[in-house]
Amino acid sequence: MKSNGINVQNLVKKFSSITAVDDLSFTVNAGELFGLLGPNGAGKTTTINILIGLLKPTSGKAVVGGYDVLKDARHLRSIIGVCPQEPAYYTYLTGQENVELFGNLHHMPKNILKNRAQDLIEKIGLGEDAKRKAGDYSGGMIRRISLVMALINDPDIAFLDEPTVAMDPQSRRAVWQFIRDLKTQGKTVILTTHYIEEAEALCDRVGIIDNGKLIALNTPKALLAEHNVENLEEVFIKITGRKIREEV
Amino acid sequence: MKIQTLSALTKKELKKNIRIPGYLFLTLIFPLILTLAFGLAFGSFGTGETTYSIGVVDLDNSDWSDWFKTNLSDSEVMSISSYDDIGTAVSDLQQGRVDAVVIIPTNFGQSCDSFWADPITPSSWYNATVDLYVDEGSLIVSNAIPPLIQQIIMQTLYGEDFSNTPQPIQLGTAEKVDAEHFTQFDFMAPGMFAFAAIFTTMIIAESFTEERATGLLNRIQVTPTTPSEIITSTIFANTLLAIVQVSIIFIMAGIMGFTPKTEFLGFFIAFVLVLLLVICNIGFGLITATIVNSPGAATGVSFIFILPQMFLGTFVPISEDLGRLVPSFYVTDALTSLFLRGAPALSETILIDVLVVSIFCLIVTIIGIILFTRFGKD
Ligand SMILES: Nc1ncnc2c1ncn2[C@@H]1O[C@H](COP(=O)(O)OP(=O)(O)OP(=O)(O)O)[C@@H](O)[C@H]1O
Numbered sequence: 010m011k012s013n014g015i016n017v018q019n020l021v022k023k024f025s026s027i028t029a030v031d032d033l034s035f036t037v038n039a040g041e042l043f044g045l046l047g048p049n050g051a052g053k054t055t056t057i058n059i060l061i062g063l064l065k066p067t068s069g070k071a072v073v074g075g076y077d078v079l080k081d082a083r084h085l086r087s088i089i090g091v092c093p094q095e096p097a098y099y100t101y102l103t104g105q106e107n108v109e110l111f112g113n114l115h116h117m118p119k120n121i122l123k124n125r126a127q128d129l130i131e132k133i134g135l136g137e138d139a140k141r142k143a144g145d146y147s148g149g150m151i152r153r154i155s156l157v158m159a160l161i162n163d164p165d166i167a168f169l170d171e172p173t174v175a176m177d178p179q180s181r182r183a184v185w186q187f188i189r190d191l192k193t194q195g196k197t198v199i200l201t202t203h204y205i206e207e208a209e210a211l212c213d214r215v216g217i218i219d220n221g222k223l224i225a226l227n228t229p230k231a232l233l234a235e236h237n238v239e240n241l242e243e244v245f246i247k248i249t250g251r252k253i254r255e256e257v
Numbered sequence: 258m259k260i261q262t263l264s265a266l267t268k269k270e271l272k273k274n275i276r277i278p279g280y281l282f283l284t285l286i287f288p289l290i291l292t293l294a295f296g297l298a299f300g301s302f303g304t305g306e307t308t309y310s311i312g313v314v315d316l317d318n319s320d321w322s323d324w325f326k327t328n329l330s331d332s333e334v335m336s337i338s339s340y341d342d343i344g345t346a347v348s349d350l351q352q353g354r355v356d357a358v359v360i361i362p363t364n365f366g367q368s369c370d371s372f373w374a375d376p377i378t379p380s381s382w383y384n385a386t387v388d389l390y391v392d393e394g395s396l397i398v399s400n401a402i403p404p405l406i407q408q409i410i411m412q413t414l415y416g417e418d419f420s421n422t423p424q425p426i427q428l429g430t431a432e433k434v435d436a437e438h439f440t441q442f443d444f445m446a447p448g449m450f451a452f453a454a455i456f457t458t459m460i461i462a463e464s465f466t467e468e469r470a471t472g473l474l475n476r477i478q479v480t481p482t483t484p485s486e487i488i489t490s491t492i493f494a495n496t497l498l499a500i501v502q503v504s505i506i507f508i509m510a511g512i513m514g515f516t517p518k519t520e521f522l523g524f525f526i527a528f529v530l531v532l533l534l535v536i537c538n539i540g541f542g543l544i545t546a547t548i549v550n551s552p553g554a555a556t557g558v559s560f561i562f563i564l565p566q567m568f569l570g571t572f573v574p575i576s577e578d579l580g581r582l583v584p585s586f587y588v589t590d591a592l593t594s595l596f597l598r599g600a601p602a603l604s605e606t607i608l609i610d611v612l613v614v615s616i617f618c619l620i621v622t623i624i625g626i627i628l629f630t631r632f633g634k635d
């Protein structure tokens with residue numbers, strides 16, 4: 010049975026003394042935009058890396074799009090798109106070449122790839138800049154091209170690890186729109202962030218994690234109602250006694 | 258393996274080598290400058306010879322033959338090297354290591370003695386013939402050497418004041434041998450092909466370490482791309498670059514006066530050898546990338562593989578025995594046999610070299626791939 014959902018059961022990941030992911034269990038429905046919200050070091054990236062088959066969990070089980078990440082990584086990779094937290098791209102290739110390379114790695118037919126690359130580049134607001142070497146890009150441009158690289162293969166399930174970190178508000182809004190469009194296309198999206206507004210604005214449901222543990226999971230509205238607060242930050246404070254982002 | 262994946266990754270690799278100035282320099286500009294610099298320094302534009310080097314094979318080993326050799330080496334225009342057998346001496350002449358070969362016959366001393374026993378009765382003399390081989394390619398040598406030798410034979414027989422009287426010892430007609438005229442550059446050229454290929458280690462080590470550090474390898478790994486596709490495309494791209502590299506060196510060396518004594522098949526084998534060496538160095542690069550964790554360290558550590566190959570196996574000869582430990586030695590050796598000695602492309606020496614390089618290549622590359630895919634990820 011093929012389903013574009015995600016099922017995580019009792020997932021644990023230990024790095025020597027640190028337990029980065031601590032008995033995590035949750036389900037993401039097909040077509041859902043699911044947020045993982047948590048402070049630095051909460052275990053968001055580690056969780057994503059297990060779900061995309063890059064890291065082996067210490068224990069537990071994860072099924073993504075019907076494929077067990079431990080047993081069927083090969084099939085898994087053909088249906089997912091991954092936008093890593095640290096945008097990885099070839100500095101000596103242009104933005105467009107980076108995008109087309111990843112389309113080719115996903116075996117996309119040439120003509121479809123060309124058109125889709127063009128469309129996505131336009132939509133994310135890179136336009137002519139896509140013809141410049143990515144090594145010369147600004148931080149925000151790099152994040153945007155990285156997102157297009159992740160989605161070029163029209164994945165059923167997209168993993169976006171902090172896609173808008175360090176972006177100016179305008180670019181952030183543009184990327185939000187881009188992510189919402191994914192949802193209207195019926196894609197499953199799992200998004201990590203430590204921006205409260207981002208989780209509130211985008212996500213169907215939000216899982217709040219802290220120290221590798223899931224401490225809350227519901228729709229943003231239900232979470233606010235449940236804790237009788239104004240925003241998700243306050244939800245986090247109520248549960249942990251800390252802020253998600255310590256003020257500098 | 259998917260053609261689309263291989264072709265996309267190969268193109269990416271080629272772009273890397275062309276667009277990153279440091280790599281462009283190492284793969285294409287460096288070999289060009291190297292060939293040019295050495296060609297100018299050591300090529301045919303350089304020194305002319307001032308003394309003739311003469312190979313001497315003494316089949317007699319008498320006091321008289323010793324005296325003859327002493328007279329030869331006392332002559333200021335000749336330097337002498339002794340050989341035990343004619344074959345080696347003539348082959349050195351063919352390879353241009355000596356300008357002429359003098360063979361002192363077994364009855365040389367006997368003949369001299371018979372002369373002094375009865376100097377005025379030629380019929381009582383034992384006749385002997387000193388054989389001479391000269392390099393036919395050099396007019397100077399083939400014209401200057403026979404009279405010089407003749408003169409020294411007489412000097413040996415009569416002492417300082419000799420006159421043109423009959424004598425028992427004849428100088429045989431100089432046998433012309435087709436020898437190559439090599440400059441130092443000619444001996445260096447084969448090493449240059451290996452030299453340029455060796456730096457593949459550094460490029461591979463740096464770029465794989467960099468791709469790992471920036472998360473690109475992980476990013477590629479979450480597409481349907483397999484490690485074997487990544488490595489195969491790296492080999493493809495570097496093979497193409499090596500072909501360009503070898504062509505550049507051939508063309509530049511040709512301009513610098515290097516004329517390989519080989520046919521199409523020889524050139525083909527030369528290409529194959531350099532490609533094998535490049536693949537072997539991709540293996541070294543992968544091993545390096547497994548050991549280190551930053552591109553900077555990769556540059557340094559890659560010299561563990563580069564320097565021995567460079568000093569033991571290219572045109573900077575240190576020790577032939579130690580040379581056998583590095584793959585570049587066999588490539589240089591085979592190319593030298595092909596280009597300088599004119600060895601047939603399918604002769605035993607060449608094929609053994611090809612075999613040894615292939616074995617090196619196979620072992621190193623497999624070790625590199627295994628290490629890198631096992632331990633070289635994160
Ligand atoms: N490879 C690793 N080796 C050792 N510890 C690691 C490794 N990767 C992550 N960790 C640790 O695991 C914990 C969770 O890290 P993770 O990167 O998952 O957090 P995160 O929620 O993504 O944080 P951020 O918001 O800063 O990206 C941290 O304490 C981190 O130091």
Ligand SMILES: [Mg+2]
Pocket residue numbers: 053054055094170
């Ligand atoms: Mg993270």
